[in-house]
Amino acid sequence: MAKILVVDDEPDIVEIIQITLEAANFQVVTAGNGEEALEKAREERPDLILLDVMMSKMDGWTACSQLKEIVDRTPIVMLTARGETEAVTRAHQAGAEDYIVKPFNQAVLLGKVKKALEGR
Numbered sequence: 001m002a003k004i005l006v007v008d009d010e011p012d013i014v015e016i017i018q019i020t021l022e023a024a025n026f027q028v029v030t031a032g033n034g035e036e037a038l039e040k041a042r043e044e045r046p047d048l049i050l051l052d053v054m055m056s057k058m059d060g061w062t063a064c065s066q067l068k069e070i071v072d073r074t075p076i077v078m079l080t081a082r083g084e085t086e087a088v089t090r091a092h093q094a095g096a097e098d099y100i101v102k103p104f105n106q107a108v109l110l111g112k113v114k115k116a117l118e119g120r
Contacts, residue, residue, distance in 0.1 A: 003046045004029070004046055004047065014030050026113070034059070034063030046080075048116055049067060050100075052080075060080075060094075069081060069092075075096060075098075075119060077098045077116050079102060080102065
């Protein structure tokens, strides 16, 4: 069973993602900000990280770069409310393998998660 670290400062989003992933037989670990994500990544060694871009304390771009130093082979999929080219380019520059534009549906989430895990 793959372990996924979900990082978002919006508890409702985390809950929706967690319910969706657990229903698909994934193990889910959560973090409410970038700093907590760094700790959880060290402790839990997730197989995949879903990381929100817009967070307080530490934004997703910074967190992504720092997470890549800790778990460099772990795929990171960014969650963004912006689908424009700049955000997508910046996600890839930060080390993310893919991105999901909010709001998203369960099929998109699960499809991106499975694709990222297959590429490991």
